[in-house]
Amino acid sequence: MNVYDSNRMVDILKPFGYTTTDVPDDADMVILNTCHIREKATDKVFSELGRLRDYKEAKKAKGEKMLLAVAGCVAQAEGEFIAKRAPYVDMVIGTQTYHELPEMIAQALGAYGSNRIINTDFPVEQKFDYLPEEQQDVTPSAFLSIQEGCDKFCTFCVVPYTRGSEYSRTVETILDEAKRLIDAGAKEINVLGQNVNAFHGEDKLGNTWDLGKLLFAIAELPVERIRYTTSHPRDMHDSLYAAHRDLPKLMPWLHLPIQSGSDNILKHMNRKHTADDYKRIIDRLRTDRPDIAFGSDIIVGFPGETEEDFQATMDIVKYTNYSQCYSFKYSARPGTPAANMGGLVAEHIKSERLTRLQTLIREQQASFNKKCEGITMPVLIDRESDTEGRLVGHTEYNQSVIMDGNKRLYGQIIDVAITNGTPNNLVGNIVTTEDKTLKDIKTA
Numbered sequence: 259m260n261v262y263d264s265n266r267m268v269d270i271l272k273p274f275g276y277t278t279t280d281v282p283d284d285a286d287m288v289i290l291n292t293c294h295i296r297e298k299a300t301d302k303v304f305s306e307l308g309r310l311r312d313y314k315e316a317k318k319a320k321g322e323k324m325l326l327a328v329a330g331c332v333a334q335a336e337g338e339f340i341a342k343r344a345p346y347v348d349m350v351i352g353t354q355t356y357h358e359l360p361e362m363i364a365q366a367l368g369a370y371g372s373n374r375i376i377n378t379d380f381p382v383e384q385k386f387d388y389l390p391e392e393q394q395d396v397t398p399s400a401f402l403s404i405q406e407g408c409d410k411f412c413t414f415c416v417v418p419y420t421r422g423s424e425y426s427r428t429v430e431t432i433l434d435e436a437k438r439l440i441d442a443g444a445k446e447i448n449v450l451g452q453n454v455n456a457f458h459g460e461d462k463l464g465n466t467w468d469l470g471k472l473l474f475a476i477a478e479l480p481v482e483r484i485r486y487t488t489s490h491p492r493d494m495h496d497s498l499y500a501a502h503r504d505l506p507k508l509m510p511w512l513h514l515p516i517q518s519g520s521d522n523i524l525k526h527m528n529r530k531h532t533a534d535d536y537k538r539i540i541d542r543l544r545t546d547r548p549d550i551a552f553g554s555d556i557i558v559g560f561p562g563e564t565e566e567d568f569q570a571t572m573d574i575v576k577y578t579n580y581s582q583c584y585s586f587k588y589s590a591r592p593g594t595p596a597a598n599m600g601g602l603v604a605e606h607i608k609s610e611r612l613t614r615l616q617t618l619i620r621e622q623q624a625s626f627n628k629k630c631e632g633i634t635m636p637v638l639i640d641r642e643s644d645t646e647g648r649l650v651g652h653t654e655y656n657q658s659v660i661m662d663g664n665k666r667l668y669g670q671i672i673d674v675a676i677t678n679g680t681p682n683n684l685v686g687n688i689v690t691t692e693d694k695t696l697k698d699i700k701t702a
C-alpha cells in the first residue's frame with residue numbers, strides 16, 4: 259500500500275517539476291513514507307529522520323532548502339509528536355491528504371524554517387477523486403488500490419485508526435485505472451486493499467459489486483495475471499470462490515492471514531472466525547482450485563497466549579502447509595484494545611515461539627520450492643538483478659526466480675526451467691524458443 263501511495267505522490271508532483279532521485283544528498287524534498295503497523299517499523303522513522311536531518315543541514319550550509327516531510331501512517335497517528343520531537347520536519351502528511359501535496363509544499367516553502375504544515379485530515383473519497391490519471395514508471399507487476407481502511411477492529415491492529423473506515427472506489431475508476439496500467443505495459447495487476455475482499459464498490463447504475471465480480475471484469479481486460487491482497491477470512495464470498503475456480507488469470511496463490519490457530523486467542527483478537535472456519539475456507543479453495551497455495555500472517559505472543567494456544571497455531575500451519583508465511587512477535591500498539599490487555603507474554607517466550615514457528619514455516623517454504631525443481635514454470639520478469647546479465651522474476655506462486663538472461667526480456671512472461679529451489683527463492687534457466695534458436699546459432 260505504501261509503495262502504491264508513494265507512486266501516486268510522484269504522479270501528483272510531476273506536473274510541478276519534481277522527479278524522483280535515488281539519493282537524498284541534494285534533493286529539494288524528501289518524503290519519508292512510513293508504516294505504523296508494528297513497533298519496529300515506527301522506531302525506524304526517527305532514526306531515519308536523524309539521518310535525513312544531516313542532508314538538510316548540508317544543504318542549508320550551501321544556502322539551499324530541503325523540504326523534509328513525513329507521510330503515511332506514522333504521520334497520521336503521531337503527527338503532533340513528530341512535530342515536537344523532530345522540529346526540523348517541515349511537513350506531516352496524513353494518509354488521506356497526499357492529493358493536497360502541491361498546496362502543502364507551496365505553504366511549507368513560504369514558511370520555510372518558521373512554520374510547519376501538519377495535515378492529518380481524513381477526506382478519503384477526495385484523495386481518490388484527485389488522483390492524476392497519468393502514471394509513471396508502471397512496472398510489469400503493477401499495484402491497483404481499490405479499497406482503503408478497515409472496519410474490522412482486530413484488537414492488535416492500528417489500521418482502522420491510521421487508515422480510517424472502509425472505503426471502496428467506484429468500479430468505473432478502478433477499471434479505467436486497470437486499462438491505463440495495462441496500456442502502459444503492466445502484465446500483472448495486484449488488486450490492493452487493507453481489507454480487499456470487503457470491497458463493495460458501486461458501478462454507474464448504482465449497483466454494488468463485490469471483489470469476485472470485479473475480478474471477473476478485470477479478467478476481461480488484456481492482462482495476463484491478477485492477484486489480490488490482503489484478504490480477511492470473514493470476507494470470503496461465493497463469487498470470489500467462483501473467481502478462483504473459473505479465472506485462469508487469477509493466480510493460484512492467496513495470502514490469507516490467520517493470525518493465530520487458537521480459538522481463544524482469535525476471539526480476543528476480535529477476528530470473528532475460528533480455526534475451523536479457516537480450515538473450511540482452505541478446503542473449499544483447494545477443491546475449487548486444486549493447484550492453489552497459501553500465504554499468511556501470524557502473530558505469536560498475543561496477550562494471554564499459552565503454550566497450548568501456540569500449539570494450535572503450529573497445528574493450523576501444519577494443516578495449511580503454507581508456501582510463504584510472515585510471522586511476527588506481538589507488539590502493543592498505542593490506542594488499540596490489546597495494548598491494555600493483561601497476560602503479557604514474556605519477551606523470551608515470544609522469541610522462542612517465533613523461532614519454533616519460523617523453523618516450521620521455513621521447512622514448508624523449502625519443501626514447496628524444492629518440489630519446483632525440474633519443473634518449467636511461467637515467470638514474469640519484473641526486476642533486473644544487481645548483477646549484470648542476471649534477471650529476477652516471479653512465478654504464479656509469487657516465488658522469486660533468479661536466472662541469467664538479457665534485460666530485453668524485462669516485462670515478459672517466459673518459461674523457466676527450475677534447477678534449484680531454496681527456502682527463499684528459485685534458480686532456473688530460460689527456455690524460450692528464441693533463446694534456443696540463439697543457442698543453436700552460437701553452436702553452429
Ligand code: 5AD
Nearest residue numbers: 414415515555556586587588589591
Ligand atoms: N503486533 C504484531 N504484529 C502485528 N500485525 C499487525 N499488528 C500487529 C501487532 N500489533 C501483523 C498482522 C498483520 C500484519 C500486516 O502485521 O499479522 O496481518
Ligand code: SF4
Nearest residue numbers: 408410411412415417
Ligand atoms: Fe488490521 Fe487486517 Fe484486522 Fe483490519 S482486518 S484490523 S487491517 S489486521
